[in-house]
Amino acid sequence: MESLGQFEQVVLTAILALDDNAYGVTIHAKVEELSHPKKIARGAVYATLDRMEDKALISSWLSEPTRERGGRSRRHYRLEKSGEKALKESARTAQRLIETITQSLGGLAWKPR
Amino acid sequence: MEAALNGPPEWLERVVLLAIPPAAHEAVAGDLWETYQNPGQYAVEALQTVPFVVWSQIRRNLNLPALILQSALIFLCFGGPVTLMALPLLMLREAYRPVTRPSPRRAIREAILLSSGAMVLLLVSMSLHSPVRAGVDSFTWLSLFLAALFLSPFLCLFRAGLIMQGDHSQPLVAGSLPKDALAGAYQNFQQRAFCSNLLESMALVFAAACGFFFAWDALLVGLFVIVALCLMLDSVPRFSQACDFTSLRARYQQELARQGQLRRFLHWLWFAPVLVALHDRLTLGESIAALLNCVAAAILCFLVMALNREYGGRVQEQIGLLDRMRETSPPDRALP
Numbered sequence: 001m002e003s004l005g006q007f008e009q010v011v012l013t014a015i016l017a018l019d020d021n022a023y024g025v026t027i028h029a030k031v032e033e034l035s036h037p038k039k040i041a042r043g044a045v046y047a048t049l050d051r052m053e054d055k056a057l058i059s060s061w062l063s064e065p066t067r068e069r070g071g072r073s074r075r076h077y078r079l080e081k082s083g084e085k086a087l088k089e090s091a092r093t094a095q096r097l098i099e100t101i102t103q104s105l106g107g108l109a110w111k112p113r
Numbered sequence: 114m115e116a117a118l119n120g121p122p123e124w125l126e127r128v129v130l131l132a133i134p135p136a137a138h139e140a141v142a143g144d145l146w147e148t149y150q151n152p153g154q155y156a157v158e159a160l161q162t163v164p165f166v167v168w169s170q171i172r173r174n175l176n177l178p179a180l181i182l183q184s185a186l187i188f189l190c191f192g193g194p195v196t197l198m199a200l201p202l203l204m205l206r207e208a209y210r211p212v213t214r215p216s217p218r219r220a221i222r223e224a225i226l227l228s229s230g231a232m233v234l235l236l237v238s239m240s241l242h243s244p245v246r247a248g249v250d251s252f253t254w255l256s257l258f259l260a261a262l263f264l265s266p267f268l269c270l271f272r273a274g275l276i277m278q279g280d281h282s283q284p285l286v287a288g289s290l291p292k293d294a295l296a297g298a299y300q301n302f303q304q305r306a307f308c309s310n311l312l313e314s315m316a317l318v319f320a321a322a323c324g325f326f327f328a329w330d331a332l333l334v335g336l337f338v339i340v341a342l343c344l345m346l347d348s349v350p351r352f353s354q355a356c357d358f359t360s361l362r363a364r365y366q367q368e369l370a371r372q373g374q375l376r377r378f379l380h381w382l383w384f385a386p387v388l389v390a391l392h393d394r395l396t397l398g399e400s401i402a403a404l405l406n407c408v409a410a411a412i413l414c415f416l417v418m419a420l421n422r423e424y425g426g427r428v429q430e431q432i433g434l435l436d437r438m439r440e441t442s443p444p445d446r447a448l449p
Contacts (some may be wrong), residue, residue, distance in 0.1 A: 024144035042158070043165025046141065050169040059363035062139060062436045070120050072143030073437075080360055 004090050008057075010034050011048045012087045015058060015077050023063075023074040024049075049077060057083035120146050121155045129159045134170040135212045136429070141166055170208035179378040180204070182385060190392050190410070212433060214426030217276050220419070224268035227415050231264060231408050257405075268415065275423040289439040292358045299365045306372050313379060314344035324386065333386055340382060347375075358440040366432050373428035377421045384417050 004012065014030035015022045027049070028042045052058045059080055062073040079087070120126065126142070133141050141162060149155050183203060188196040215223075235258050290298070321337035356364070391406045391413075 024140055025147050028144075041161050041165065042144070043162040046137070046162065047165045047169040050173055053363070054173060054367075056363065056367070059359050060436075061359065061362065061438075068147060069143035070126075070146040072146065073139050074143060075140035078359060080363070081356075 004057075004086050007044070007048055008052060009087065009090045009094075011045060011052065012057065012079065012083055015079055016084075016087065020076075022077045027077065052083065053077075055082075056080055057086060119149070121149050122152055125152055125155060129155075129163070132159070132163045132167075134167055134208045135210070136170055136174075137166050138212075167205075167208050171204050174207040174210055175204065176207065176374045176377055179374070179381055180207075182378065182381050186381075186385065186388055189389065210429070211422075211426060212429040214279055214430060215272075215276065215422050217273055220272035220276060221269045223415075223419075224272050225265050227411065228262070228265035228268055231411065232258065232262060234408065264412070268412070271416065272419050275419060279423055279427055289441045291441050292361065295358065295361055295365070295438070295440075299361065299368070302365070303368065306368075310344045310347065310375075314341040317341035317344070317382075320383075320386075329386060330389060333389060336382070336385075340379075344375075362435050362438060366435050369428050369432055369435075373425055376424055376428075380417050380420050380424075384413055387413060 010031050011027065014027050014034060018026050018030055024042070024046065028040065028045045031045055032038075032040050049058065049060070053060055057080055058077050060075050060077045062075055065071050065073045121129070126146075129145065130138065130142055145155060145159055145162070148158065180200075180203060184196055184200060187199050317337050318341045321334050321341065324334045324337065388410055391410045
């Protein structure tokens with residue numbers, strides 16, 4: 001199965017959360033929200049979307065052109081089955097990490113020494 | 114999301130559009146417009162975004178076998194430094210590959226430009242007291258010049274013919290379709306690709322056998338055989354209907370792009386032996402033959418690029434059509 005990088009996990013989660021409204025602008029906004037306080041370049045999001053589309057984790061299509069985009073279409077994205085599977089696997093790994101950290105440090109609200 | 118009522122200044126948008134690779138125009142330029150606040154913010158946003166998009170398009174469109182073959186041919190003809198300079202340009206060309214077929218006007222302009230270049234090359238060689246001129250009489254020069262002059266209509270006809278042939282070939286899919294119809298179109302495409310790859314692999318084996326018989330370069334013969342084997346192994350159709358319309362469309366687009374890349378490489382491969390032969394004759398040292406070989410090589414490259422431009426444009430158009438395709442419900446069956 002395809003293993004995901006951290007940024008790919010964030011982008012896939014953003015697409016999952018946005019559902020039918022997942023396109024460049026909204027995905028970037030959601031990714032920034034999820035990665036807070038880190039600033040994310042929109043170009044990095046496009047490059048990751050392209051890469052994940054080539055891996056068949058997501059698929060895309062163009063909407064009808066709209067006036068607020070200067071007569072251009074939106075490229076909408078959607079998770080594919082393989083993308084969902086990879087994201088679930090990443091979530092399970094993250095869950096195990098959280099459990100281990102919580103056990104070792106007594107919660108996530110720890111401060112580094 | 115707040116809709117931007119005012120867009121960027123026209124001149125600024127044109128500059129940004131020039132920098133964005135054509136395949137990403139719609140999505141990236143639209144997103145930049147949607148988040149437009151003022152010209153400064155727009156320019157900064159574009160500057161931050163475009164390099165990523167260009168790099169992504171280079172990675173996506175990079176046809177490594179074709180790039181290696183082109184680099185090897187350039188290296189053979191012009192040496193290492195020119196190859197090193199040409200490599201980034203070739204890669205950038207991949208990123209900025211057009212997404213439509215060439216217009217007849219542009220095709221004719223390119224053909225005229227090439228034949229004019231050939232004429233200028235001949236004129237310069239005639240007027241200079243170069244070693245190329247030695248031993249060639251005026252009648253031969255005049256014949257060469259006239260041949261270059263007639264090259265223009267020939268090349269224009271060739272390119273116009275390619276475009277007309279493309280116009281006549283029906284698009285594989287268009288408009289809105291039910292899922293079953295899309296699946297059918299995809300299956301037809303795969304079967305056609307399978308047949309054409311099988312035929313081409315057999316032709317490559319035959320060409321390799323001829324090459325072996327006529328003492329071609331061993332590397333070229335080996336390359337033909339390897340490519341033929343890869344094509345035979347690759348041409349097993351893979352088809353699955355167990356997915357929805359959007360996934361099926363994505364698979365179809367990926368397969369179209371893959372076959373397009375393969376075809377571009379094969380076009381270059383078929384002409385590689387001729388270009389190598391021309392280069393071999395170039396090093397023999399006969400002045401007039403050298404000049405003619407240069408012109409012939411330039412024309413050959415032009416023909417291969419024209420073929421690739423036409424075929425690649427058709428593939429990109431097809432991918433664009435699929436991008437905008439909507440699913441319709443299947444027509445109701447007539448009640449008995």
